[in-house]
Amino acid sequence: MYKILDTEDEVSRYAAQRLLATIAARPEAVLGLATGGTMEPVYARLVGRLQGGAVDASRLTTFNLDEYIGLAPTHPQSYRHYMERHLFARLGLPRENVHLPDGLAEDSEAACRAYSEAIRALGGLDLQLLGIGSNGHIGFNEPHTRFSCRTHVTPLSAQTRRDNGRFFSDPGEVPTHAITLGIRDILEAREIVLVATGPSKARIMAELYHSPVDEALPASALKQHPNVTILLDREAAALIPLRGQTLQPA
Numbered sequence: 001m002y003k004i005l006d007t008e009d010e011v012s013r014y015a016a017q018r019l020l021a022t023i024a025a026r027p028e029a030v031l032g033l034a035t036g037g038t039m040e041p042v043y044a045r046l047v048g049r050l051q052g053g054a055v056d057a058s059r060l061t062t063f064n065l066d067e068y069i070g071l072a073p074t075h076p077q078s079y080r081h082y083m084e085r086h087l088f089a090r091l092g093l094p095r096e097n098v099h100l101p102d103g104l105a106e107d108s109e110a111a112c113r114a115y116s117e118a119i120r121a122l123g124g125l126d127l128q129l130l131g132i133g134s135n136g137h138i139g140f141n142e143p144h145t146r147f148s149c150r151t152h153v154t155p156l157s158a159q160t161r162r163d164n165g166r167f168f169s170d171p172g173e174v175p176t177h178a179i180t181l182g183i184r185d186i187l188e189a190r191e192i193v194l195v196a197t198g199p200s201k202a203r204i205m206a207e208l209y210h211s212p213v214d215e216a217l218p219a220s221a222l223k224q225h226p227n228v229t230i231l232l233d234r235e236a237a238a239l240i241p242l243r244g245q246t247l248q249p250a
């Protein structure tokens with residue numbers, strides 16, 4: 001289902017509400033979390049509601065989608081650092097309950113296998129939150145990644161490294177590789193919420209809307225899932241026909 005709201009603020013509030021509803025329904029929920037600029041206002045909303053006592057988050061478990069290879073957890077652009085800053089430290093979540101792929105693992109293939117198995121051992125993800133790259137990537141599953149892949153090491157495309165260079169003081173510092181949950185792991189989540197806001201996402205959201213399920217556009221894998229919400233603001237939905245309402249995908 002597509003849900004199109006007016007502003008980024010409304011989208012963030014709605015996404016935070018989905019997360020809260022999942023936690024309220026099952027306080028020991030397992031959440032799949034994402035990073036990126038899109039998620040910052042979502043986490044700000046979520047933190048506000050949780051600090052206000054909306055629901056008890058102390059029994060949550062979280063697994064992040066991805067992490068750069070070669071960045072220490074203390075590196076300001078590591079996803080571990082992002083999550084500490086925007087969510088974990090602010091909520092005081094027990095650190096044994098929060099998980100990110102280990103970008104410094106000596107045996108990264110073994111670390112990938114263990115990460116994916118740990119999610120399944122806990123019964124799978126109740127809700128997976130996703131952003132989208134301008135080339136259609138979800139997590140760091142770049143175009144032409146096989147949809148059958150589980151958590152794996154991936155090279156980053158030139159486009160992705162350019163897009164994410166804006167967060168680094170020297171864009172040449174963007175790592176060349178990352179670990180990402182695979183599409184297969186993502187599709188096993190019971191519910192998926194993909195969030196896209198702002199004009200820079202309009203082109204890829206229109207492509208996604210019209211695309212068949214195709215490994216050239218990783219986010220199109222979501223069309224195979226029975227419980228997905230694609231949550232957009234007006235700007236990200238600008239090139240999709242029939243905006244301003246809830247739509248079924250083409």
Ligand SMILES: N[C@@H]1[C@@H](O)[C@H](O)[C@@H](COP(=O)(O)O)O[C@@H]1O
Nearest residue numbers: 035036037038131132133139140
């Ligand atoms: N690996 C992350 C993705 O998970 C995220 O969806 C994407 C979009 O980020 P932004 O929200 O900053 O546009 O960026 C990164 O590449």
